[in-house]
Amino acid sequence: MAEGATRSRENTRARLLDAAAEVFAEVGLGEASVERICERAGFTRGAFYSNFASKDEMFLELAKAVARDRVAAVRVRVAEIDVAEELGVEADDAASIIRVLDVIGDDRVSTLLMHEINIHAMRDAEFAAAYRAQDADMLDEVVQLIQEIVDDGGLVLRLPAHEAARIILAVWGDVSGRAAIAGLDAAATSELRSIEVGRVVHLIIEKC
Amino acid sequence: MAEGATRSRENTRARLLDAAAEVFAEVGLGEASVERICERAGFTRGAFYSNFASKDEMFLELAKAVARDRVAAVRVRVAEIDVAEELGVEADDAASIIRVLDVIGDDRVSTLLMHEINIHAMRDAEFAAAYRAQDADMLDEVVQLIQEIVDDGGLVLRLPAHEAARIILAVWGDVSGRAAIAGLDAAATSELRSIEVGRVVHLIIEKC
């Protein structure tokens, strides 16, 4: 278990996972062959089967990694906003939320991949359990964010925080999907999200 | 082109399309083989290639049919509500909208299929164009519905109607997806939808 070897192995795993994310996004889980993933990563199938038991097992791992990264990214952003508030920099309510959410899935590949993960959760009950757990984590994070913004700004919610979070996430996902369908680039997608999600946030948060 | 033969041919086409809808929902477009679809329909591939040029062409046709049926179903429900209102039967605002939307994709297969169609639209630009057109039609239908309910009830919208419709559809889709992931049956799904969509409707429609 030498350092170099391990590092190299971890590196090929990462490269394979990255390639898989792209391929899954491009053609979907079903049509993505192990061969194609390896080709994309610059390996042969030997490397794949040396690192993963099967395509499904790999997909599971990829989904876990994506979920972990998303929640972590949101958590970081929330913390950043906390710091900003403590420094007295009062941000606009909607803008804060959008800036936080913007960290998840800016790009096309992420959106496609999330949808692929989502639909897989509908098909596989076992996978669904893990998915729901991470979805709940993400929701909690957003709830907490909303709560802080409302408390610090002396604002009022028209809805319980966790229901508000659900709606915001739903609209966020909907806009992202439509942007991908419309073929919008990152900038345009971001702008569209600001507008539409901002509208919902202002609908939910009552200004006094 | 005798009647009987034609009818029979139409029948096999329909059976193949039904089977395809199930298989696409179960395993996705990519993993659905022509063979499997035919097996499900009780035919061999001979019948398939006699009726469709390819799996993709068939998917396109299926998507068109689904879209057509959905919009048509909504249109019928909207008309029903119009009649009810003319008869003086004043329905609850949220309930009316939910009853209309409930007509689209009650079941698990429809939800899966819609997601499959949706994700395919993200991947295929040409397909996306057709998808967006039908999506716009559906949106228009909901906008009209909202408008009528608001006008007849002397209510006020907190948002422009078409933005309200977008949000309602987004939440509706989100709830449907989560219900499928949770493995809820039709009744539970319907109930969950009532609650969550109802909440959004009440948020958007101001009662005077």
Place this chain on the structure above:
DNA sequence: GGGTTTCGATACAGCGCTGTATCCGATACA
């Protein structure tokens, strides 16, 4: 009722993918 057409079944050649078994080179270690 015999010829014609049509629809779906069957047969076939071929390809791409799978998963395993084996091999080779590089790296770590003594």
Place this chain on the structure above:
DNA sequence: TGTATCGGATACAGCGCTGTATCGAAACCC
């Protein structure tokens, strides 16, 4: 520096799917 180990490449047998070409039977037409 020789040796053991490990990671990835290569080789291989086999399967399932594809799409076409052909065939048989049933329905239709006169």
